[in-house]
Amino acid sequence: MRFAGRRVLVAGGGSIGPGMGNGKAAALAYAREGASVLVVDRVLAAAEETVALIAAEGGAAEAHAADLTDAEAAADAVAAAGARLDVLHFNVGTSVRGGVAETAPEDWARVMDVNLTAAYLTARAAIPVMRAQGGGAMVFISSVAAVRAGPYAYAAYEASKAALGRMAQSIAAAEAAHGIRANVIVPGVIDTPHVTTVVAPDADPVELARARAALVPLGRQGSPWDVAQAATFLASDDAAYITGALLPVDGGLTL
Numbered sequence: 001m002r003f004a005g006r007r008v009l010v011a012g013g014g015s016i017g018p019g020m021g022n023g024k025a026a027a028l029a030y031a032r033e034g035a036s037v038l039v040v041d042r043v044l045a046a047a048e049e050t051v052a053l054i055a056a057e058g059g060a061a062e063a064h065a066a067d068l069t070d071a072e073a074a075a076d077a078v079a080a081a082g083a084r085l086d087v088l089h090f091n092v093g094t095s096v097r098g099g100v101a102e103t104a105p106e107d108w109a110r111v112m113d114v115n116l117t118a119a120y121l122t123a124r125a126a127i128p129v130m131r132a133q134g135g136g137a138m139v140f141i142s143s144v145a146a147v148r149a150g151p152y153a154y155a156a157y158e159a160s161k162a163a164l165g166r167m168a169q170s171i172a173a174a175e176a177a178h179g180i181r182a183n184v185i186v187p188g189v190i191d192t193p194h195v196t197t198v199v200a201p202d203a204d205p206v207e208l209a210r211a212r213a214a215l216v217p218l219g220r221q222g223s224p225w226d227v228a229q230a231a232t233f234l235a236s237d238d239a240a241y242i243t244g245a246l247l248p249v250d251g252g253l254t255l
């Protein structure tokens with residue numbers, strides 16, 4: 001019960017499709033360890049579904065709808081958490097396939113807005129709350145795409161996730177004196193509805209899963225729970241001396 005009495009905001013805590021996503025699993029994992037969780041998502045129904053899963057297990061959570069690419073909405077979402085905010089877990093993300101030459105300016109801007117600017121706006125709103133209470137922890141969900149090429153080009157996604165990692169390290173350095181830690185999870189190929197819905201909607205799901213697992217030295221795709229367990233560790237006092245870290249959760253993919 002590492003989060004008993006703690007307030008956690010999971011940004012992008014819904015799921016884009018049926019099944020278990022990274023944000024949904026993280027929200028459940030924090031709640032299972034005693035947190036009161038504010039599940040924020042652009043899609044209210046998606047946040048409410050996560051809240052219902054937490055409530056069914058006897059946990060505490062509320063849903064809040066916000067498009068976190070909007071500064072006012074991001075500030076309102078943080079305010080909705082209440083007087084305390086112990087953990088900001090930022091899971092929001094989207095992607096568009098294509099190299100620089102194939103990426104339309106509006107797609108580039110949208111990916112940057114969702115993956116990077118929304119993280120900046122949400123963290124910007126959370127920092128004063130955490131400073132005032134004497135500390136807090138942030139966890140940002142990046143991707144191996146931030147550090148290496150994958151099977152297909154993904155220029156906007158790769159650039160936005162790399163910048164997200166550096167922004168988190170900037171927060172870690174600037175806010176350490178206020179007791180605020182910021183860390184980054186770098187997931188590899190994780191088996192979530194995001195993959196079949198956004199990344200490769202036209203692929204045969206069985207063949208896609210086999211091909212993704214074949215990339216991984218440990219021989220399987222990651223599960224959203226692998227990401228969630230790493231996040232709860234980094235956000236907890238067990239990681240009290242860890243800040244600015246980029247933690248691969250990738251089964252050895254980047255070795």
Ligand SMILES: NC(=O)c1ccc[n+]([C@@H]2O[C@H](COP(=O)([O-])OP(=O)(O)OC[C@H]3O[C@@H](n4cnc5c(N)ncnc54)[C@H](O)[C@@H]3O)[C@@H](O)[C@H]2O)c1
Nearest residue numbers: 012014015016021022023042067068092093143190192194
């Ligand atoms: N699945 C993988 O293989 C993999 C690998 C590496 C990294 N990731 C990262 O994991 C995260 C996705 O995990 P997931 O499975 O929970 O995905 P998901 O798409 O199911 O969940 C993301 C949630 O964010 C919400 N969202 C999108 N834009 C938003 C906005 N502007 N404001 C508020 N909410 C918004 C969506 O509605 C959705 O419910 C992303 O950051 C992604 O880049 C995934």
